[in-house]
Each structure stands twice: as C-alpha cells, then as structure tokens.
Amino acid sequence: MPLGAVHPITEEIRDDGVKVDKIFTDKCSGGTRNRPALTEMLRYVREGDTIICHSIDRLARDLQDLLHLVETLTDRGVGVRFIKEAMTFEGNASPMQTMILQVMGSFAQFERSLIKERQREGQQAARARGKLPGRRKSLSPEQITELKARVSAHEPKARIARDLGISRETLYAYLKAA
Structure with missing residues (x-):
C-alpha cells in the first residue's frame, strides 16, 4: 500500500501524480526528530507498504536519522521511495544507491546547518538593532x-x-x- 510521508507540502506529492492510500503530514521541520506524523506513520506501516516522500530532506535532514529510518523501514519490509531523487529502497539497495543516499543526506544536513547559522546571525543582528526576539505583543x-x-x-x-x-x-x- 503506498503511503505518503510528507511535510506540509502535500501538494508536491499530488503534483508528482502519485496516488497514495494515506498521507501523514508533519507541521514541523524535517530537522526535528520527534514529529507526531512520522511517529504515527512508523507505527502504521506494515510489511509490503511503500512510503513515498517528495524528497530526501522531507524525511530527515540529519544523515544519521535518514540512514537509520531507511534501514529500519527496509528491514521491516517497507519500501521507501523518494520522487525528486528517483530512488527507491526496498532492502536490497545497491552500494551505489546507498552512497547516493548518504551524499544526498549529507547535503540535506549541510543545508540545515546553513539555515540554522543564518537564523542565528539574523537574530544577533536584530538584537544589535534593539529588536526583541519573539512576536510583538497584541496589546499595549x-x-x-x-x-x-x-x-x-x-x-x-x-x-x-x-x-x-x-x-x-x-x-x-x-x-x-x-
């Protein structure tokens, strides 16, 4: 049974023309380990199911998390398909597929590090300008x-x-x- 594991980007799966039986949507970043929909999906999947993600970084942005998730799922007989990268893992991954997954996962992790660094720099610049972090109060x-x-x-x-x-x-x- 095809299952969609997505971020808030459900439209990406639909735009790719993929039919899925159930969609799991997390509202938080792929860089977050504890995501409710991911946890629910991991409990839900059974042997013979296939998880479909638009791209590798939608499943995980940490290389170790990505490798662990893919290995855990394929060991359970669950396929993992990444549309953007045109890759499917079903427990019999070739050394080339594994290497590509590691390289792509490394790029996702690197991108996350850059995002966090830019965010930190932006917050420091805002503080230097006297701006307080967080949301502005609704009432005076x-x-x-x-x-x-x-x-x-x-x-x-x-x-x-x-x-x-x-x-x-x-x-x-x-x-x-x-």
Missing part, C-alpha cells in the same frame, strides 16, 4: 489595563476581545498572565 500596556478593568466590570469577554481586535483566546492568555 494601556489596552491591558483597559481589558482588566472591563473584565472586572463584568463586560462580556467576547465584546471586549472584538473591541480590542484580538481573539478570545488571546484575551484569556492576557488574563492568565496577569
């Missing part, structure tokens, strides 16, 4: 004071949130933080 200190006063006056929270242009969830987060 004056608006927070207004919010608390209106809640104390038993005004409906939905109306307060609407008037301040925030969601009720954000309103409750401000109240909890107070």
Whole structure:
C-alpha cells in the first residue's frame, strides 16, 4: 500500500501524480526528530507498504536519522521511495544507491546547518538593532489595563476581545498572565 510521508507540502506529492492510500503530514521541520506524523506513520506501516516522500530532506535532514529510518523501514519490509531523487529502497539497495543516499543526506544536513547559522546571525543582528526576539505583543500596556478593568466590570469577554481586535483566546492568555 503506498503511503505518503510528507511535510506540509502535500501538494508536491499530488503534483508528482502519485496516488497514495494515506498521507501523514508533519507541521514541523524535517530537522526535528520527534514529529507526531512520522511517529504515527512508523507505527502504521506494515510489511509490503511503500512510503513515498517528495524528497530526501522531507524525511530527515540529519544523515544519521535518514540512514537509520531507511534501514529500519527496509528491514521491516517497507519500501521507501523518494520522487525528486528517483530512488527507491526496498532492502536490497545497491552500494551505489546507498552512497547516493548518504551524499544526498549529507547535503540535506549541510543545508540545515546553513539555515540554522543564518537564523542565528539574523537574530544577533536584530538584537544589535534593539529588536526583541519573539512576536510583538497584541496589546499595549494601556489596552491591558483597559481589558482588566472591563473584565472586572463584568463586560462580556467576547465584546471586549472584538473591541480590542484580538481573539478570545488571546484575551484569556492576557488574563492568565496577569
């Protein structure tokens, strides 16, 4: 049974014209080891299934993780197919396929390292310009004071949130933080 192991890029699999029986989608980076959909997929697959990924870096960006995943799956009788690289692993990988997987996995790991380095440099530059990391606050200190006063006056929270242009969830987060 073909299974799609993808990142948030489900369209890539569809655009490749591949039919799959079940799609597992992670919302986080391929560089993250503990991904809920990957864990679910690893529990779900059975011997004879084939996992289809758009590209190697969608499955893992760490070389050791990639090699471990492919080896673990193929040892269980599960095929792993990478569309972009036109490679399929089914337990009988040739030395050439293994070498190509290692080289491509190394590039994915290298790319991840570059991304992290650029991110770190960007954060340092932002701090040097006086920018604080993280998301900008939705409400000013004056608006927070207004919010608390209106809640104390038993005004409906939905109306307060609407008037301040925030969601009720954000309103409750401000109240909890107070």
